[in-house]
Amino acid sequence: MRKYIINSIFFLFIIGIIVSCQNQETIDLQNYMSNGKDIYKAKCQNCHGENGEGLGELAPPLTDSVFLKTNKNRLACFIKNGANESLIVHGKEYKEKMPAFPELADIDVAQVMVYITNSFGNKQGFVPYSEVSKDLQNCK
């Protein structure tokens, strides 16, 4: 009987840890999303639109989940350093230059990236700041 009680307490403890871990990630995600939205409004929305719809052939939409997924490790570089190459989004070619945003700190880049990849119909989940920092060091 005693063993049974100790075991169940132990299991409850483990479950408690897992649940609280998940909660921490959910909290982080919400935190990134709300800060990311503010940064998006200030830096990205002019060209990419309130709902990530883009602007004609001048600025690509941010709704191509496949593009976002295949270029996952380059997104942070695009956000911080801009883009000066032609990109295929939703099967269309976009050749305009995207400006750099050197004023964004790594954490800002991470937050706005998480916001974009989890808005406008995208759902790619949370990416911690540390991973984004790594991506930024490997920018070409």
Added chain:
Amino acid sequence: MNKITAYIATCLLVVSIFTACKQERKLPFYGERHAETVRDAAGIEKIDTVYQTIPNWSFLNQDSIVTTNKATDGKIYIADFFFTSCTTICPTMHRNLMTVYNEFKTNPDVMFVSHTIDFKYDRPHVLKKYAKKLGVDGPKWLFLYGSKDSVYTLAEKNYLVAVGEDSTAKDGYIHQGYLVLIDKDRRIRGAYDGTKEEQVEQLKKDIPVLLAEYKK
């Protein structure tokens, strides 16, 4: 019986007062104005108000064709100042202006005129590429290129929009994002902040009001 008649009379009176109060909405006139004595057709002298008008202009359009104010004769038009490499307010302005363009593109009495303030880079072929990528084709929306002096003077003195070069600004230029509504007599009848959706909605409502003035 008498009571009913009196009641109906009161109702009619109230209705007529209300309809009398409902005036046709008219757009204001912007800019300077002065009084001038003019003679009407019968030769009688009277005092009239003269409003500020847009002077003659001549610029290159996106097809490198010399375009003058004659292009807007008999039309109302919406003018704005922008540059193609602008990453701040211009994309929003033109995103909003596109919705106006799409609503009125079949109306032959409405035109759009965008002046670039980047006299160094925005040559006509750059403007052409920009227009195409924005989704605009044809002469209904003019993208005009001119010398710094001519465009900046026109902006500040005539359209009342502040523009300028500023080396400290991110893209090198600063300007206001007004969409200026000009009537068929080249008078300024409205100025709307092109970065604010509700003001652009107001512009869409004001265009028919202005057009109605000429339908008499």
